[in-house]
Amino acid sequence: MPITFSVLxxxxxxxxxxxxxxxxxxxxxxxxxxxxxTGRALSHDRENVRLLxxxxxxxxxxxxxxxxxAVDAAxxxxxxxxxxxxxxxxxxxRAKGGSPPAVxxxxxxxxxxxxxxxxxxLTEVLGTANVVVLSGPSHAEEVSRGLPxxxxxxxxxxxxxVAVQQYFSTDRFRVYSNLDPVGxxxxxxxxxxxxxxxxxxxxxxxGDNARAALMTRGLAEITRFGVAFGAEPATFAGLAGxxxxxxxxxxxxxxxxxxxLRLGQGExxxxxxxxxxxxxxxxxxxxxxxERAMLSGLDLPICTEAYRVLYEQKPPVEAVTALMGRSPKxxxxxx
Numbered sequence: 382m383p384i385t386f387s388v389l390x391x392x393x394x395x396x397x398x399x400x401x402x403x404x405x406x407x408x409x410x411x412x413x414x415x416x417x418x419t420g421r422a423l424s425h426d427r428e429n430v431r432l433l434x435x436x437x438x439x440x441x442x443x444x445x446x447x448x449x450x451a452v453d454a455a456x457x458x459x460x461x462x463x464x465x466x467x468x469x470x471x472x473x474x475r476a477k478g479g480s481p482p483a484v485x486x487x488x489x490x491x492x493x494x495x496x497x498x499x500x501x502x503l504t505e506v507l508g509t510a511n512v513v514v515l516s517g518p519s520h521a522e523e524v525s526r527g528l529p530x531x532x533x534x535x536x537x538x539x540x541x542x543v544a545v546q547q548y549f550s551t552d553r554f555r556v557y558s559n560l561d562p563v564g565x566x567x568x569x570x571x572x573x574x575x576x577x578x579x580x581x582x583x584x585x586x587x588g589d590n591a592r593a594a595l596m597t598r599g600l601a602e603i604t605r606f607g608v609a610f611g612a613e614p615a616t617f618a619g620l621a622g623x624x625x626x627x628x629x630x631x632x633x634x635x636x637x638x639x640x641x642l643r644l645g646q647g648e649x650x651x652x653x654x655x656x657x658x659x660x661x662x663x664x665x666x667x668x669x670x671x672e673r674a675m676l677s678g679l680d681l682p683i684c685t686e687a688y689r690v691l692y693e694q695k696p697p698v699e700a701v702t703a704l705m706g707r708s709p710k711x712x713x714x715x716x
């Protein structure tokens with residue numbers, strides 16, 4: 382029996398997932414563009430020229446700028462909207478399409494002010510608790526070209542997580558099920574902060590030793606933060622935690638690492654962001670995490686220094702010096 386997927390958001394990740402889903406038999410896929418000009422360009426070129434050049438969108442994927450057409454009788458809504466735009470966009474979708482049967486969230490971030498995770502925003506705005514988080518080391522550039530990738534589908538409802546696992550899996554896209562959506566989402570959000578920090582280290586020319594130390598201690602911070610908000614510690618050693626952290630901190634595809642790299646090389650944040658054609662989620666996530674850590678009394682030194690570089694114009698070299706000059710500690714995990 383055919384399964385219909387409505388992919389909401391035609392950025393790089395939304396486009397890549399639409400292509401992936403369309404590769405499975407009996408899948409009907411619609412890709413919705415929030416901006417009319419983007420939708421027209423996709424329809425004309427059958428290619429996301431700006432973000433995924435050279436990757437053709439198969440004819441079986443229906444491209445539309447009409448929300449009602451996109452979600453009509455769909456079995457799954459797949460949300461690929463950046464956190465900063467998620468709430469407003471989903472209000473727009475809800476007004477035209479009602480409440481969905483189930484939603485798969487691809488978004489990695491935390492909303493400033495509310496500290497809401499993407500799945501919480503989707504539940505609140507769309508009026509459904511049937512949300513599955515799909516996350517892990519998965520650059521759109523590689524997934525769209527069929528390179529081997531492994532991720533996790535997380536939900537407190539095991540049957541829903543398993544359903545997404547079955548529908549999204551291919552011979553090149555392996556999906557594991559997971560029962561800790563809180564941990565998976567927080568891991569996916571905070572690894573972007575560490576990606577920024579890793580980019581800063583690279584921009585300063587600090588080498589492999591510094592990057593390795595930052596990733597290791599960064600994972601400890603991510604774990605500490607996640608456990609404080611109800612996540613399972615083991616989640617952070619898996620694909621959504623360690624796996625995604627590695628990809629984000631070393632890959633040339635990483636938007637957040639690219640922002641950090643340019644900061645480390647002396648560019649100003651406003652100039653960097655204005656030159657980008659994609660959203661670097663780590664910039665807003667850093668602010669949300671820092672504010673919540675201050676309220677909760679959590680010690681997050683790397684996140685704190687990243688915040689000071691981004692929002693208080695602290696010179697990156699001084700931020701690294703502050704981290705290296707902290708008082709000696711034992712390495713008991715995850716301190």
